[in-house]
Amino acid sequence: MVGETTALSGLKRRGFLAGAGAVAAGLGTTHDAHAATAQLAGPLVRRDVWSLSAPWNAYTEAYARAVRLMQQRDPRDPTSWAFQAAIHGTFSSPEDPTWNQCQHQSWHFFPWHRVYLYYFERIVRAAVAQIGGPSDWALPYWNWDRPFPSNTLPQAFRVPQLPDGSENPLYLPLRRTDAMMAGFQFTTRQTSTVKAMRTTQFATPDGRRSFGGGMQPVAQFAGALGAMEKQPHNVIHVQIGSRARPNCTGGWMGVIKCAANDPVFFLHHANVDRLWDVWLAQGGGRANPTDTAWLNQPFTMYDENGQPVTLRSRDVVDTAGQLGVVYG
Ligand SMILES: [Cu+2]
Numbered sequence: 001m002v003g004e005t006t007a008l009s010g011l012k013r014r015g016f017l018a019g020a021g022a023v024a025a026g027l028g029t030t031h032d033a034h035a036a037t038a039q040l041a042g043p044l045v046r047r048d049v050w051s052l053s054a055p056w057n058a059y060t061e062a063y064a065r066a067v068r069l070m071q072q073r074d075p076r077d078p079t080s081w082a083f084q085a086a087i088h089g090t091f092s093s094p095e096d097p098t099w100n101q102c103q104h105q106s107w108h109f110f111p112w113h114r115v116y117l118y119y120f121e122r123i124v125r126a127a128v129a130q131i132g133g134p135s136d137w138a139l140p141y142w143n144w145d146r147p148f149p150s151n152t153l154p155q156a157f158r159v160p161q162l163p164d165g166s167e168n169p170l171y172l173p174l175r176r177t178d179a180m181m182a183g184f185q186f187t188t189r190q191t192s193t194v195k196a197m198r199t200t201q202f203a204t205p206d207g208r209r210s211f212g213g214g215m216q217p218v219a220q221f222a223g224a225l226g227a228m229e230k231q232p233h234n235v236i237h238v239q240i241g242s243r244a245r246p247n248c249t250g251g252w253m254g255v256i257k258c259a260a261n262d263p264v265f266f267l268h269h270a271n272v273d274r275l276w277d278v279w280l281a282q283g284g285g286r287a288n289p290t291d292t293a294w295l296n297q298p299f300t301m302y303d304e305n306g307q308p309v310t311l312r313s314r315d316v317v318d319t320a321g322q323l324g325v326v327y328g
Pocket of ligand 1: 269
C-alpha cells in the first residue's frame with residue numbers, strides 16, 4: 001500500500017539525515033516522495049515572508065513563476081494549479097474523487113492541511129526547479145500576528161507586475177477590499193492567537209475548549225470547530241475574501257470551495273501549521289491525540305510526479321523529523 005510505503009520512507013529519511021549516505025541507496029526502493037528533500041543537506045526552511053525583502057526576493061519571485069507555470073498546466077493534471085486548489089475545494093463538476101477533501105470543523109483540520117501543504121510545496125518546488133529557481137525553495141509563511149508591516153498582506157501579493165514587467169499571478173484585485181490590496185492592517189483583535197494558545201486539549205468530543213477541533217469522523221465540514229481554526233484562521237480568511245458576495249467575486253479566500261485558488265492561502269496556512277508546533281511547544285500537558293481514529297486516518301494527495309500518495313496523521317506529527325521541514 002502506498003500509505004505504508006510513504007510512512008516507511010519517512011522513517012528511512014530520518015536515518016538518512018542522521019548522516020549515512022549509504023542509506024541513500026535504500027531510498028530507491030521506497031516511494032520517492034521523500035527522496036528530493038533527502039538530497040538536500042539539511043531540512044527545508046519555511047521562512048517568514050516579511051523577513052524577506054519585499055516585494056521580490058528569490059523565494060517570492062520563484063513562487064510567482066511556479067504558480068504561473070502550474071496555472072498553464074492542464075486542469076486534469078494533478079500538479080496543475082486548478083487541480084491543487086480543487087483538492088481543497090471547488091464548485092467545478094464533474095467532480096474528481098480527490099476533490100473537495102479539505103477537513104474543517106474537526107480534529108482532522110490540522111493534519112489534513114499539513115499533508116496538503118506538504119505535497120503542494122513539493123509540487124511547487126519541482127516547478128521552481130524547472131524554471132531554475134532556488135533548490136531549497138520552501139513555502140514562506142505569513143505571520144499576521146505581528147506588528148506592522150507583518151499584519152498587512154505581503155507585498156508580493158499586491159503588486160501587479162513581476163520585476164521583468166510581466167503579469168504577477170499572485171496579484172488578485174478581487175480580494176475583498178481595495179484597502180486589503182493597499183495595505184489594510186489587521187487589528188490585534190483579528191489576529192490574536194491568545195485564546196487558542198491557552199487551550200490545553202488538542203481535541204474534545206464536541207470541539208469546545210479544544211485547540212484542534214471535535215473528535216469527528218472525516219467530513220469536509222464536520223461541525224465541531226477548534227479554537228485556532230475559528231480565530232484567527234477563519235477571521236483572516238473572511239477578511240481577505242468576503243463570504244458575502246456570490247461566486248467568490250469578493251475574493252476567493254472567504255469561501256472554502258474557492259480559497260485555495262488564491263496563492264496567499266498557502267502562506268496563511270503555513271502559519272496556521274506553524275502555530276500547531278508552537279502550541280505543542282508550550283508544554284503544560286499539551287499533546288497530540290493518541291486515539292488510533294486520529295493517528296491512523298489516511299489522507300491522499302498527489303506528489304510532484306502526479307502520483308497518488310497517502311500519509312496518515314501519525315506520519316506528519318513531527319514536521320522536522322518526518323517531513324524534513326522547519327520554520328525559520
Ligand atoms: Cu484555511
